[in-house]
Amino acid sequence: MRGISIELKMIIGAILFAMFLVGYERFQFSENIVQQFLESKKSKNKLLIDTISPVIGLNISLGLNDANTEYLNQIVKQNSDLLNFDLIDSNGFTIFHFEKNPLSESQKIVDGIRYASQIIKDPVTGESVGTVHLYFDDHEYQAMMQKNREITLKIFGISFVMLMIFILFVKKEFKFLKKLSEHVLQYDPQINNFTLQKSDRTDEVGVIHNAIISMVDKINGYATLLDDLNHSLAIKVEERTQELQEANLQLKELSLTDSLTHLSNRRSLAIHLQEIWELAKRHRSIVSIIMCDIDHFKQVNDKYGHIVGDTVLKDIANILQVSLKRKSDFLARYGGEEFMIVLYEVDIHAAEELCISIQKNLKNIGKFEYKEVKLNPITMSFGISSTVPDEASEYNDLIKLADTALYQAKKSGRNRFISMNQKN
Template sequence: MRNLSIQMKMIIGVICFTLLIVSLERYQFSENIVEQFIASQKSKNRLLIDTISPVISLNASLGLSDANKEYLDRIVEQNDDILSLTLRDNDGKMVYSYVKNNEVHFPARADEIHYFMKRIVDPVTEEYYGKADIYFDDHEYQAVIHKNRVITLQIFIVTFVLLIGFIFLIKREFRYLQKLTENVLTYDPQLNNFRLAKSDRKDEVGIIHNAVVALVEKIDSYAKLLHETNHSLEEKVALRTKELQDANRQLKELSVTDPLTQLSNRRHFETHLHDVWLLAKRSHLEISVIMCDIDYFKTVNDQFGHLMGDVVLKEIAAILTASLKRSSDFVARYGGEEFIIVLYDTKITAAEELCRTIQNRLKETGSFEYQGVKTEPITMSFGISNMIPSKNNVEEDLIKFADLALYKAKEDGRNRIVLSMD
């Protein structure tokens, strides 16, 4: 190393330094991209199976195996990255199976990007109904890895090209120093052939210093080019991250929304009731809960078919939503043909008045129509409970008393409003 010229030492040093910085920066950036993608993909897949498991357990507890099959068919139809989805009951018997195609190759890595297993447990009774297995394909993951490799290779190619150009510039800038060296080596005191102006160490260091400054300026220009390249990559990653965030937000909305009626689902209702209960308990305000059920809905399905039943459910959901008066009023599909309404800071008489409003709107609507076929006029039965939260009661009491009142309304002949006085 001592025998190398200053020129070669500088060239070797710059090459090693540049390659080290570029390698470290690119490695760290690539790792961040892959980690962000893996985290987003895991979150998306985990959210999907956490979303479908309560629905599966609810259908299983109600004995609605066909509903589970229809629901899972819809899930795989909406999620193109699912390779296979199987559902087994607690005896290990296959209840549902889906494979994307016969030529599918399952990913070798069984991590949360490619594979999920979820035990199906009733959230209320904690009864075990079976388990669901989902395999996801990894083409997006492989695409991210491939793209990172391609971009890394491109960056290194650009770096090598720029370094070659840089070496050419360095050699050109060192011509004066070489000329100075040649003059010194060929200097003969006798001939007095040193034709350069008198110089000392200060002049020589100044020349080297200016060359180094030029080198630094060139490196800075290359660094800017690399920075612009990285910035472009960051923009692409940010765009992809935003797309994943939008997808996750849509999945979150789907997890709390009933897909047919577009009302909140039972899971969202339970969360909302818990929040309202705590708020009313702190403020010592009363809560009213209305549990309502479509009368003779099974007859509608049997006589006109499930498509007509879906029309009735959606129309009644719209009527319930339109009947609410305040932004704090909340309505959800509780299950099947049952709906539930939560009224914060509302007396039981006001809840009864809302039920009558709904009855009048149903009466004005009359029958429901699908493809030219009309139903008989549809009515609903209502059960109302009301209480002020305290240490002596729990939020489940509101549901229990409203359910008992609804049962009483059904028993008394339907199309009735029954108030729970407990």
């Protein structure tokens, strides 16, 4: 068996598994046969009672009891599987009784195979004139069930034995692979603890085993070389670490700064707002936000191009920066042509005065120029919001309120500011 390929072994396993499936299918097939037999038996019994009921009803309605008895005796002779036949009139009197043998307990089970009954009606008036009860022999059904159980048990027994053989077969084959896997997992190149020797197997497992041993030999050969390389690399890594730390400081600064205007960017704004918000909550201080938007900036980009537009953004950033009076006043580019000013311990009226100051500075600049391009005076719209933070409030709510105020300022004609106090 050790020389047989795994491919052939798996084929054998597949065959055994297929035989197991055949056994299962045989079981399903036998169940279908049983169901078909039951349905056939029920249909036959129903057909019999449906056939005799009109005749019985007519004879009873005409008072032909002798004719009824003769007819039913003939029916009994023609149906050898009938064990018991009772015809009872509407008053509870037995008109006809036939009993082949006393009924056993299993034969008294009421179902469509062993028992059938039906109310007899007058074919003219439709009134009930009696009831017929029929009990049938089920020896064919019992014999079929017994035979079917025997065949099914044999097939399942054979399939089970085959499956057990297949499982033992697979476990035996994989025992060798398990041992190999354990040694590979425990292998440490530093101590060279791989003790397995080459295998004399010629199948795929033997090839894998020997390939792993060859690989281990190569790893051991490279281990010394790697130690030397690691020593030199450790020195280089230390040098590179120092360089990376310096580069990370530069990247951190760049990550918090807008590359065009050199103002704080949105990420830096979020960090600053969170710090100011917590500080204001502790000291019950007021915080104001001014959201600024350049009016008709899209027209500048569309008419003169993005280079001119970028120049305008940088000039506006400078104007906003010089308009701030306190070191604690924070200016950031919020996105596109929008800027945001965060004012700590500044109420809404002082924020409005700052907006007026910015408008004056914009007006003093007059027309913006870039090389030979001269732009009309630039104006801005402002949305102001102010609040004293509490434990239930968030700074995003204040930003939304400032954004709503800015929207109203632009909607009402631009070049103006709208102020809103946040209610706590």
